[in-house]
Amino acid sequence: MVSKELTIKKLSDHSYIHISKLVLENGAQYDCNGFIYVNNKEAYIFDTPANDNATTDLIQWLQKNKKTTIKGVIFNHFHADCNEGMDVFKKEGIPTIASKKTAELMALHKYPEPNLLFKEQLTLTLGNKTIINTFMGEAHTVDNIVSYFPDEELIFGGCMIKSIDAKKGNLADANIKEWSATVSKIKNAYPKIKTVIPGHGEHGNTKLLDYTISLFKAEK
Template identity: 50%
Template structure:
């Protein structure tokens, strides 16, 4: 897949600045703040990133994904809140000229579902596991199309698979796969290279490696892997994540096939 990067940074709902806000180390935690950044990988594929402030004052980039096909789009994970999500909706509809056919929620944390109300108010269907739907009810958030193990979403004849393979970062996390793009959208379950284990408050570290191994086996042709935080990559992100969460004595290096 040919990849090139353009970065769009939103500083207000009505103003879009280009060029000067390019962050060439966008996968790193930094002391900067931009409400949202959008990276164009191709005419079909975009990464949207919003920035979560930690107690330390640092900002962590939180990734989502946009897939566009023939005037239709599907968004994977929302930005952190409704305000930024409205900007993303406007960008896809107005700048990309695409109708948003749905939003896929990877898990119940705010870096995946924090802006869900903005999509609901725009009458955009939402997709997630039944576990996620049940957890979001606590925050009065509704998933319109929940599933148990596997779900197929079709936009303009192109198929997207949302699947539950097991617990990892959370017990409800799913993975999405776009066969035509050979793309895995893994959310916070998948780590960028050299990342730490991150937030384990709702994690199942005993199952994490096994769950990602199932994903690696299921999608051997994937060439683009989108993690929840940090820089995107390929199959090496799956290998790194599997290795990171294996018991120390079982860790291996390199390709896990």
């Protein structure tokens, strides 16, 4: 626990999950997962925390407590639980990164354009480590990407990946007919995965991929 707004869960010397609460207009609250990847006192963040206070806490934790430079924040998809803290990053001069499709959908919801856009894949480096961000297909949204960290054998899948026993969740912008096939592509593309981080709930291993595939298979 970093503050009442933000929890940070350490997975390894390089990998952390950040957890914050999104409050809906009807008063409902739920925990949202994001990811932090650190190497040589530099970091990339995957999805902003779900509110501005938690976002400020995360930036301060990295910059002041960990003495780490934030190279950018990457958005998994266009929903608020991925980019609600975007304005805080922009005020701090931290680069914001998204696919072109995500940027287009963010614009429709009155979010500013991210600083760096990519079409279907963007490879980033963090010292001697590589991060591969890829659009594999439609699922939770038409723009959702997956971020793969080969040195950790880890993926951050955001809301397209479900924690074990989770329900289907928000389907307002989903392609439920393609969801299972998209997650199957991820599993086949990265056969050595050991750690899978969903957008909500507990992380785990490839059982999360199998569970998500089975959850939406009946929608074919």
